Amino acid sequence: MAASKTLRIGLIPGDGIGREVIPAGRRILEALPSSLGLKFSFVNLDAGFDTFKTTGKALPEKTVETLQKECDGALFGAVSSPSTPTPGYSSPIVALRKRLALYANVRPVKTVKKNPSPVDLVIVRENTEDLYVKEEKTIETSDGKVAEAIKRISEKASWNIASMAGEIALRRQRVRESGAESIHKAPLVTITHKSNVLSQTDGLFRSTARSALAQQKYKSVGVEEQIVDSMVYKLFRQPAAYDVIVAPNLYGDILSDGAAALVGSLGLVPSANVGEGFAIGEPCHGSAPDIEGKGIANPIATLRSVGLMLEFLGEEQAAAKIYSAVDGNLEEGRLLSPDMGGQAKTDEVVEDVLRRL
Amino acid sequence: MAASKTLRIGLIPGDGIGREVIPAGRRILEALPSSLGLKFSFVNLDAGFDTFKTTGKALPEKTVETLQKECDGALFGAVSSPSTPTPGYSSPIVALRKRLALYANVRPVKTVKKNPSPVDLVIVRENTEDLYVKEEKTIETSDGKVAEAIKRISEKASWNIASMAGEIALRRQRVRESGAESIHKAPLVTITHKSNVLSQTDGLFRSTARSALAQQKYKSVGVEEQIVDSMVYKLFRQPAAYDVIVAPNLYGDILSDGAAALVGSLGLVPSANVGEGFAIGEPCHGSAPDIEGKGIANPIATLRSVGLMLEFLGEEQAAAKIYSAVDGNLEEGRLLSPDMGGQAKTDEVVEDVLRRL
Ligand SMILES: CC(C)[C@H](C(=O)O)[C@@H](O)C(=O)O
Ligand SMILES: CC(C)[C@H](C(=O)O)[C@@H](O)C(=O)O
Numbered sequence: 001m002a003a004s005k006t007l008r009i010g011l012i013p014g015d016g017i018g019r020e021v022i023p024a025g026r027r028i029l030e031a032l033p034s035s036l037g038l039k040f041s042f043v044n045l046d047a048g049f050d051t052f053k054t055t056g057k058a059l060p061e062k063t064v065e066t067l068q069k070e071c072d073g074a075l076f077g078a079v080s081s082p083s084t085p086t087p088g089y090s091s092p093i094v095a096l097r098k099r100l101a102l103y104a105n106v107r108p109v110k111t112v113k114k115n116p117s118p119v120d121l122v123i124v125r126e127n128t129e130d131l132y133v134k135e136e137k138t139i140e141t142s143d144g145k146v147a148e149a150i151k152r153i154s155e156k157a158s159w160n161i162a163s164m165a166g167e168i169a170l171r172r173q174r175v176r177e178s179g180a181e182s183i184h185k186a187p188l189v190t191i192t193h194k195s196n197v198l199s200q201t202d203g204l205f206r207s208t209a210r211s212a213l214a215q216q217k218y219k220s221v222g223v224e225e226q227i228v229d230s231m232v233y234k235l236f237r238q239p240a241a242y243d244v245i246v247a248p249n250l251y252g253d254i255l256s257d258g259a260a261a262l263v264g265s266l267g268l269v270p271s272a273n274v275g276e277g278f279a280i281g282e283p284c285h286g287s288a289p290d291i292e293g294k295g296i297a298n299p300i301a302t303l304r305s306v307g308l309m310l311e312f313l314g315e316e317q318a319a320a321k322i323y324s325a326v327d328g329n330l331e332e333g334r335l336l337s338p339d340m341g342g343q344a345k346t347d348e349v350v351e352d353v354l355r356r357l
Numbered sequence: 358m359a360a361s362k363t364l365r366i367g368l369i370p371g372d373g374i375g376r377e378v379i380p381a382g383r384r385i386l387e388a389l390p391s392s393l394g395l396k397f398s399f400v401n402l403d404a405g406f407d408t409f410k411t412t413g414k415a416l417p418e419k420t421v422e423t424l425q426k427e428c429d430g431a432l433f434g435a436v437s438s439p440s441t442p443t444p445g446y447s448s449p450i451v452a453l454r455k456r457l458a459l460y461a462n463v464r465p466v467k468t469v470k471k472n473p474s475p476v477d478l479v480i481v482r483e484n485t486e487d488l489y490v491k492e493e494k495t496i497e498t499s500d501g502k503v504a505e506a507i508k509r510i511s512e513k514a515s516w517n518i519a520s521m522a523g524e525i526a527l528r529r530q531r532v533r534e535s536g537a538e539s540i541h542k543a544p545l546v547t548i549t550h551k552s553n554v555l556s557q558t559d560g561l562f563r564s565t566a567r568s569a570l571a572q573q574k575y576k577s578v579g580v581e582e583q584i585v586d587s588m589v590y591k592l593f594r595q596p597a598a599y600d601v602i603v604a605p606n607l608y609g610d611i612l613s614d615g616a617a618a619l620v621g622s623l624g625l626v627p628s629a630n631v632g633e634g635f636a637i638g639e640p641c642h643g644s645a646p647d648i649e650g651k652g653i654a655n656p657i658a659t660l661r662s663v664g665l666m667l668e669f670l671g672e673e674q675a676a677a678k679i680y681s682a683v684d685g686n687l688e689e690g691r692l693l694s695p696d697m698g699g700q701a702k703t704d705e706v707v708e709d710v711l712r713r714l
Binding site: 090134138146153156229236254 | 438442447448451488489491493494495500501502503504505506507508509510511512513516551552553554555556557558560561564584585586587589590592593594607610611613614615617618619623643
């Protein structure tokens with residue numbers, strides 16, 4: 001048996017159903033077979049709109065510091081957006097991505113076996129810049145208010161995210177070569193941009209991504225491009241054609257929700273916010289106020305996000321165990337949450353997955 | 358019979374299949390029944406990448422001037438984007454929208470009767486600002502290049518586009534009340550934005566659109582909001598829920614390609630670029646170099662764009678004739694172009710539609 005290693009995980013449930021799915025994430029970590037040689041310790045951390053309402057800060061400094069000083073990784077649930085403009089409030093997950101330099105947001109979207117319309121792709125989203133720098137100003141003119149925001153694209157971040165896309169394409173290919181079933185035969189990265197309008201910003205993203213993927217180590221990876229509007233169209237018309245899609249921050253945000261629609265529910269789609277040696281798993285869904293407190297939130301996106309977090313912390317074997325337990329639950333289709341057309345409660349889905357570990 | 362009126366129409370085929378579909382647009386105008394009391398004269402105008410290659414300008418000044426001085430409306434085909442960065446080249450349709458103050462881009466997406474998954478929505482896209490102001494700069498830093506683009510949102514343009522959305526919602530309701538079949542019962546405008554990240558720019562769009570739609574004249578119109586990523590997700594999961602979607606320029610661009618995927622082919626989706634007293638009809642598809650010259654381009658998007666142009670020039674009766682002839686062709690499904698799974702040539706589809714006028 002491998003020597004045991006302990007990972008310290010920050011748990012940031014946030015608002016709404018975040019509080020119902022993050023406990024599921026903790027449970028699956030605790031239930032991993034001891035033969036993997038992994039132990040976990042946990043620390044509960046605050047962030048979100050409720051935290052803002054009580055403390056005036058959506059992302060307390062203590063949360064950032066604890067993650068930086070104590071933790072190996074974290075799980076983030078979801079946060080509510082205020083329904084009316086709220087001065088001083090600003091999304092804590094966007095801030096966290098920047099503060100911890102989590103430069104990549106990795107979002108795999110995959111149908112389980114035997115699907116008539118198979119999808120197996122991953123969106124690799126730049127996670128720190130683009131319009132998310134949130135540098136805005138508003139001026140008053142004789143014609144009314146005019147507001148401006150900066151979209152910033154750097155060569156460095158574009159290079160890093162495209163290299164990450166190349167690595168992920170190679171890793172996926174290795175998993176396929178080790179015998180995993182897949183709809184893809186060869187690794188492919190699709191660069192998404194709008195350089196026909198934004199020749200400098202998206203043009204820089206495009207040319208830098210091309211150069212990064214032209215590195216010798218990615219020579220087995222196919223590279224193509226899609227303009228973002230056309231990418232959304234093709235994503236729906238021929239999703240099976242895509243393996244790894246790399247995109248600037250905002251297009252990645254939009255494309256990953258679009259891809260989620262292909263697999264039937266946002267409740268299935270995980271993400272990882274990845275930096276050097278640190279990863280935060282985060283389900284792609286929101287805080288879902290409509291179903292909050294009913295115990296029926298789909299935990300699958302979170303369980304898969306736990307797998308992703310482990311994968312990016314180098315624990316691929318533990319990740320694979322989680323993925324296959326989740327796939328088992330979905331393939332059997334007996335215990336599904338209401339968003340999937342089933343009647344199972346969050347806890348029943350979690351227990352079914354744990355049984356399959 | 359109504360007194361005869363002559364409209365002068367600029368024809369701008371552009372590149373690729375633009376040259377195959379714009380003649381179809383001319384043909385349907387010439388074939389309109391004389392009982393409508395409309396006559397047309399035409400002027401051929403240049404723009405596009407081929408024009409750029411021969412003259413150094415993608416949008417010759419003569420094209421703009423002729424449209425301004427002589428024309429009542431125009432039809433624009435499609436333009437090719439250079440496949441490598443081309444200094445000095447800039448999209449002529451984006452320039453035309455700004456030069457002629459065509460502040461709204463209206464994109465209806467509709468399935469024909471008897472569709473198991475019906476869609477009947479229209480995307481009303483702001484057409485002059487947002488990132489399309491194309492104010493970009495690039496600086497060299499010790500860490501490589503950094504490029505920035507301005508996203509500009511004004512109260513005035515947001516007010517105008519939201520008011521246009523309100524008008525369109527009312528007009529659609531009138532058409533329904535006059536007995537047209539529809540999946541909708543009441544008018545609804547959905548405001549799309551990303552104000553949870555862009556609180557000033559998209560926040561201004563959101564609040565201004567809310568105010569514009571709160572005007573007494575729109576009191577029968579329902580108003581709701583969707584964050585753009587969630588909008589793409591919902592568009593695919595429950596498209597029948599949407600009537601009129603109003604969005605800033607870039608989101609509108611992306612959403613309209615997404616909506617096109619719902620009806621099976623971009624080759625079906627029309628648009629109109631609309632200003633005060635002027636409209637340019639423009640199919641949503643591109644120049645499609647892969648099928649150029651084969652005579653198999655789908656003319657439906659252009660024929661419907663002719664209808665839209667006429668609608669915004671106040672000729673609603675002529676527009677209705679075109680829409681119903683097109684619907685007749687699609688409902689029968691005998692003469693369809695290859696993108697629709699058929700084998701008909703462009704000309705055969707056009708002739709079938711003309712027979713139904
Ligand atoms: C909540 C919001 C700020 C966030 C984003 O836009 O990144 C969300 O949509 C996501 O995709 O994680
Ligand atoms: C060709 C391109 C500049 C254009 C746009 O982005 O507006 C096109 O995608 C469209 O939708 O008309």
